[in-house]
């Protein structure tokens with residue numbers, strides 16, 4: 001399985017299929033730091049990383065990267081911290097510990113000067129964001145488009161400027177993971193995230209999920225990094241003779 005390129009992303013440095021766990025940084029990003037660059041960060045598992053800004057992932061200074069199909073789990077700090085950059089954030093599963101004081105799931109910051117080229121036009125679609133103090137938010141002249149996210153069990157779901165809409169089709173419901181206690185963030189058969197993603201399909205969603213399974217299955221993309229495959233697999237009948 002080779003990495004795919006999210007819509008809108010240019011040819012970018014691939015960061016694909018890594019397991020990045022238990023790292024810490026003193027300032028920006030325990031998991032991955034994207035700075036003055038364009039990267040395709042896809043199908044990685046970031047677990048238990050720590051940093052004051054962007055414990056899972058941090059982007060800064062004009063990154064137009066794509067962040068798709070990643071698990072960003074129980075970071076000690078923000079899941080994704082975006083500073084004056086314009087990433088596509090699609091089909092990620094971002095989970096906090098639900099016992100945190102200040103952590104944010106996705107947080108955006110844009111400075112007003114001196115670099116107007118650092119346009120903040122982030123696409124935030126089909127993501128699960130749960131278990132944070134603040135789910136999705138930002139300060140400054142941020143201009144994200146949000147929709148079809150599952151933002152659940154955060155102390156505050158959204159903290160966005162008044163001009164930013166949270167998306168009429170986003171939901172807030174337990175995503176029903178298979179086994180969070182054993183770091184299995186695939187969807188159970190009764191997950192409300194199944195077939196609840198953007199009906200525009202692929203794109204904007206990437207054409208395969210974190211496991212390399214094709215997307216969509218069941219006629220419509222799911223929210224999060226996993227495309228539920230259980231219902232749609234061929235089941236041979238048992239015949240008793």
Ligand SMILES: [Ca+2]
Pocket residue numbers: 194195216217218219220221222227228
């Ligand atoms: Ca589906």
